[in-house]
Amino acid sequence: MGTTTGDHHQHPHQWVNLSAKRPFAKALKSDLTETFFPDNPFGGLGDLPAGARVFRVLQYFVPILEWGPKYTLSNFRYDLLAGVTIASLAIPQGISYARLANLPPIIGLYSSFVPPLIYAVFGSSKNLAVGTVAAASLLLASIIGADVPAAEDPQLYLNTFYTAAFFTGVMQAVLGIFRLGILVDFLSRSTITGFMGGTATIIILQQLKGMLGMKHFTTKTDLVSVMHSIFFYRHEWRWESFVLGICFLFFLLLSRHLKTKVPKLFWVSAIAPLLVVVIGGIFAYLVHGEEHGIPIVGDLKKGLNPISISDLNFQSRHLTTAIKAGLLSGFLALAEGIAVGRSLALMKNEQIDGNKEMVAFGIMNIVGSFTSCYLTTGPFSKSAVNFHAGCKTAMSNVVMSICIMMVLLFLAPLFKYTPLVALAAIIVVAMIGLIEIKEFRRLFKVDKFDFCICMVAFLGVVLFSMVIGLSFSVGLSIIRALLYVARPTTCRLGNIRGTELFRDAKQYPDSLSLPNILILKLGSPIYFANAGYLRERITRWLEDEESVRKKNGEDIHHVIVEIGGVTSIDNSGIGMLNEVHANLDRRGIQMALVNPRLEVADKLMSSGFIELVGQDWVFLSVNDAVTACRFNLQESRNKEDRA
C-alpha cells in the first residue's frame, strides 16, 4: 500500500504495513497475556516432555521444589548464620510490634514461628525474612481498636486480629491467583515514601509513652491527640524509665552508625536489639525495675502456638471491621513485601514474581490466622539484615523459625523482665531509618507533583490517620494518571538543520519549519478521555500556525500527523480523526499520516479511515511524507503556471 511518490528522494518510498491485521482471538490472547502474564511464566515449556512439564508447573507454584533438590551443605552454612542473626532480631521486634498493636507480646513470637516455615515452601524470594511489621501493626490496632477497645475485651480484640489476618490472606491469595499484581502498581513510590515516613513519625511519637514510662495513653495516632495525651498525663512521667531509654537509644544508634562506617560489622547492629533486651531484662530483674518506675513486659507463657482456628469470628457485628482492617493492612503489607523482595532481588540480578509472592503471602497469612499469628509480611529491616548476613535461600527463614521455636519452648518466661523502655528504644531506632528526608528533598527537586503526592501521604498520616493519608495519596496518584491520559502531549515538529530528522520545535528552537507544510506529532493512546482535547488542540495548532504564517503571505496546504507514538486508539479516537480530517478537508488542506503502529493501523483500516485519507497519504517516515507533499505542491504550482 502507498505508492512511490518521490522519485527525487534518496530512499525509495517505503510502504507502511497496513495489512498485518491480527485475528481477534490472537489479538485478545496477546493483550490478556501482556496484562496478566507480563513475566511469561510458562515460556519455553513447549519443548519439554509431558512429565517434566507437570513438574515444571508444580515447581512454578511451589518454589521449594525448584531450589530444594539442589540445596547444598555449603549453602546451609550461609543460611544458618543468616537465620540465627535474623532470629536475634525477630525476638525483640516480635515483642515490640505486638505491643505496638496492643497484643500480648507472645503473639509477636508466635508470628515469627509458623509463617516463615510456610513462606520457605511457597515464597519465590531468596532474600526475604518473614515477620510482623510496624506500620501494619499500628494500622490494625487503630482500625480494630476503634471498634473493639483492647482494654474492654482483650480476647475479642485478639480474635478480631486473627480474623483480619485470615481476610488478609484470602485477599492476597486471590489477587495472586487472578494475577492482579497490577493493583499493587497503583501504590507509587512517592506514596510509599510519604506513607512510610509519616507512619514512622507517628510510631516514634507513640514510643514516648514507653520512653516516659507512662500508663495511660490515647488510642489515636495523630500528632495532636498524642501530644495532648503526653502532656495531659504528665504526672505519670518517670525519669528512671527515661534515663534508661536514652542509654538504650544511644547504644542502638551507635551500633547503627558502626554499620555505616564498617559494613562488615553489620552483625553488631543486627544483634544489638537482642543485647538491649537481654541487658535491660537483667537490669530490671536485679533492681526490681517494676517497683522503681521501669515497667516490664510481664508474664510470657512457655509453649508453641496454640491453634486459633476456632477463634476466627465470622458472625459477630465486628466482621466488617475485621474485613476492612484485613484488606487495608494486607494491601499495605503486600506492597512492602513485594517492594522489598524486588529491590533485594535486583541487587543480586534475580527476578521475583509479584503474583507468586502474593499467593505465598496469602497462604502464609491464612495458615497464620489458624495458629495464633497476626499479619506477617517481608519487613524491610529484617530482610535487609538477612541479605547482608549472606542468606542463599529461604532456608534462613527455616533456621529463624527453629530458633524461635526453641525460645518458645524453653526461654520465653525469661523475657518477662524485658523493660518496655527497651522495646520503645528498639522501635524508635528501627523507625528513624524509614523517614527518608533525602528522598523528600530529591522528589522536590525532580518532580513537584510527586512531592505533593508524597507530602499528602506524610501529612495525612501524621495529622489525621493512616487510612486518610494513604487513600488521599493514592487518589491523587490516580487523578494524575487520568490527567496524563486525558491531556497527552502533542507537539509541532521542525526539521533539524542539515538532517532528515524532525523533532519537537519547542525543544529544538533552531529547527526549520517547512513552507506550506505543518507537521504535528501525537503521542499516547487516543481515546474517549482525550479525543475531545486532541481535536481542539490540533485545531489550535493549525490556527496558531496559520496566523503566524499568514504574516509571511504563506498558506498551509498539508498537515502531516506523526502517529508513531500512538499505541492504541478507540472508537472515540477514530471519530476524532474523522472530524479532524473533515475540518482540514473543508479548509482545502491535505492530511498525511506517518507510521501508524500495528494495532492502530488495524483499526484505522477496518473503520475506513485510511480509505478516507487515501492510502497514498500514509507514510513510513516524516521525511517520506514531506517529499510527497513537496512533490504535490510543485505539481499544483505547475498546473497553476500552465493555466
Add this chain to the structure above:
Amino acid sequence: MGTTTGDHHQHPHQWVNLSAKRPFAKALKSDLTETFFPDNPFGGLGDLPAGARVFRVLQYFVPILEWGPKYTLSNFRYDLLAGVTIASLAIPQGISYARLANLPPIIGLYSSFVPPLIYAVFGSSKNLAVGTVAAASLLLASIIGADVPAAEDPQLYLNTFYTAAFFTGVMQAVLGIFRLGILVDFLSRSTITGFMGGTATIIILQQLKGMLGMKHFTTKTDLVSVMHSIFFYRHEWRWESFVLGICFLFFLLLSRHLKTKVPKLFWVSAIAPLLVVVIGGIFAYLVHGEEHGIPIVGDLKKGLNPISISDLNFQSRHLTTAIKAGLLSGFLALAEGIAVGRSLALMKNEQIDGNKEMVAFGIMNIVGSFTSCYLTTGPFSKSAVNFHAGCKTAMSNVVMSICIMMVLLFLAPLFKYTPLVALAAIIVVAMIGLIEIKEFRRLFKVDKFDFCICMVAFLGVVLFSMVIGLSFSVGLSIIRALLYVARPTTCRLGNIRGTELFRDAKQYPDSLSLPNILILKLGSPIYFANAGYLRERITRWLEDEESVRKKNGEDIHHVIVEIGGVTSIDNSGIGMLNEVHANLDRRGIQMALVNPRLEVADKLMSSGFIELVGQDWVFLSVNDAVTACRFNLQESRNKEDRA
C-alpha cells in the same frame, strides 16, 4: 550533550537538547493551561487596549454581546423560520416528555419558554435548540419516583423536580467555571451510543402503556417489570387506542421516511408531530374519545410560568434524592447537549467551548428551577431540526420561546383533548432514531472492547436500570483507561532494508536485527502505574533476544532505548530506568537513550540519570545511536585483536 562519535556516518551526530530546562513556575503554568484551557480562550488578548480587552472578556462570557450587535434582518428571516419550526416540535415534545416524567403536561411547555431565552443570552452554540429530553426525563422520574411516589403527593414530587433542576444547574455552572469540561470527556462515544440505545428501547417499551390505553403501569423501567406489567393488566387494553396509535405511528414514520428521501421536505417531518397532536385532538373532541377508550391529556391552565422559587425544598428528607437525581441527570444532559452542539458546529466548521456551554446550561437550569421548569438541555432531535431549518444564531430559540409564550397565554386549554396515544406515537418515533444498530455493528467490527462498553450500557439500561447501565459502562471505560496506562505497548525495532529507518519488528517482519545491538521502543508516559511492568517487560525482551541470539553464538553488547514516545516520567519511572540501567550494567551491556523529549529530558537530567548513562550515550536518532554502538564494538574488537 553527546559527542561526534561516528565519522563514517552521513549526518554529523546531532546533539540532544538536554539543557532547555523550564523553570518550575513556567512548566506549571503551561501544564495548567493545557489541562484547563486547551482552547486558549484569551489568546491574542494582549494586543488590545484595556477597554476593548474588558469588552472582549465580557463577550467571552456573554456571547450575545458578540453576535447581537452584528445581527442583521436577513439573519432574522432564517431564524424566524427555524424558530417557528422548532416551536411546532416543542409543543408535542414538551407535553410528551413531561408525561414521561409523570409531571403535569404544562410543565413541559413552561420548560420550553424560559430556558431558551436564557440560553440565547449565554449560550455559545448557534445551532442548539433548548428543551427537555426524553432520557433525562425518564431518569429523573425513576430516581425521584422511587423516593416520592408521584401519585401520593404530586406537589412534593414536582417540588423535588424543581430542586433537582436547581442542583443540576449549580453543578453545571460550577463545572464550567472551574473548567472541568474534562469530566464530560469520560463519557465515551461507546457509552453514550449504548446508553442512548438502551434508554430509547425502554422509553419505547414505556409507550406501550399509552398505545394500549392502559391506566395502571409499573414505575420501574426494566424490561422484565414492564413486560410483566403489560400482561398483568391486560384487561385494560383498549383496541380503539391501539388502532389510533398505529395510524399516528404510520403517519409519523412516513414523514420521517420522506425526509430521508427528499431532504428539502424536512419541515414536513418537523411539523408532523404537531399535526398529529392537532388532528388527534380534534378527533378526540369530536368522538368524545375519553369515553371510548382514548384517554386524553386533560386540563391545561392558561398563563405563563408561575414563580417556583419558594417550592425549592432544601430541608426535607428527600434532599439527597434531589441531589442525586439532579447530578446524574445533569451530567447526562450535559453530555448530550455538548455532544450535539459540537457535532452541529463541526458541520459548519465552527468551534464551541464546552466549558462555556456548561455555564450557559447551568444558569439556564438554575433560572428554570425558579420558574416552574425542570431539567432542560440541547436535545438532539430539536437541534437537528433547528440546524436543517437554517438557523443562523441563538435567536431561533428566542422565536421558539415567544411562540410557546403565545401558546401558554392563549392556546394551552385547546391541548386538553390531545390523546395520550398521539404523544406515545410521537415519542416512539423520536426514540427509534436513537437506536443505532449500524453503529453497534460498526463497533463490533472495529473494536471489540468498545463494543463491550456499549453493550454493557445498553443491556444494563434495558435489563436493570439507567443508573446501573451508565455507571457500569463508565466504570469499564475507566478501567480500560487505567489499563492503557498500566500496560503500555513496547516493541523491538528492526532496520527497514535499504533505509535508515527503524520500525516495529513485529509489524515489519522483513526488518533486520543488528548484530550485538538490541533496539527497544517505549511509548506512553512512564510512571508508577506501569514502571513495574516496563521493568519486567524490558528484562523479558532482553532475555528473549539473548536466548535467540545465543543460538548464533552472538552476545548483546548494546541496548538502545528509543524514548521519543515517552511524553512524561515520574519518580517511579526514573527509579525503574535506574534499575534497568543497573541490571544492564551487571550484564556488561551499554545502554543508550534516543530522543528524550523536553519534560522527560528535564527530569532525567535533574535526577542524575543522564549522568549515570553518560551524556555521550544520549542520541537524537536511532541511526546515530547505532553508528555510535558499531564504532564502539569495532574499537573493543580492535583492542582484543591487539591484546
